[in-house]
Amino acid sequence: MAGALSLDEQRAAMKATWPKFNERGIDRQTQEIRWIGKCRPQFVTYTLEIRYQLLKYPKVRVLTPELVRMPDNPEGAIPHVYPPADDPTLCLFDPAQHQWDPTMYIATTTVPWSYDWLACYELWLMTGRWTGGGRHGSLVTNNGAEA
Numbered sequence: 001m002a003g004a005l006s007l008d009e010q011r012a013a014m015k016a017t018w019p020k021f022n023e024r025g026i027d028r029q030t031q032e033i034r035w036i037g038k039c040r041p042q043f044v045t046y047t048l049e050i051r052y053q054l055l056k057y058p059k060v061r062v063l064t065p066e067l068v069r070m071p072d073n074p075e076g077a078i079p080h081v082y083p084p085a086d087d088p089t090l091c092l093f094d095p096a097q098h099q100w101d102p103t104m105y106i107a108t109t110t111v112p113w114s115y116d117w118l119a120c121y122e123l124w125l126m127t128g129r130w131t132g133g134g135r136h137g138s139l140v141t142n143n144g145a146e147a
Helices: 007-017 110-127
Strands: 022-027 032-039 046-053 059-064
Touching: 007 022, 007 032, 032 110, 046 110, 059 110
Parallel strands: none
Antiparallel strands: 022 032, 032 046, 046 059
């Protein structure tokens, strides 16, 4: 993709913007980079893992604490995540709406969107309602296709 940011550009932006997100490896062969960092959007401190493979969508997982599931909730046991259920990644944007592409910095999109997702998640735990918007009623896969 023309204009796609390189891994080194993504690394530099993350280091400058989120210095407490530690780079945990860059694989030049697969063109993948990984960061681990702590964030506290409201009440709880979370440890996040961000993985990014060049020209693909960034993936964010909550490493700790384990996300609470509410199996009987109409919006899903954990709303707005991608499978697998036992190790979900956060649904931070709608690929079908082209809300993220490789010309965008992870530091200014993915990390702030992760904070927002976690704030909505904490409110969902209190109220049982997802207030973060997004599509309901269909599963969006990591490549943007509806399942």
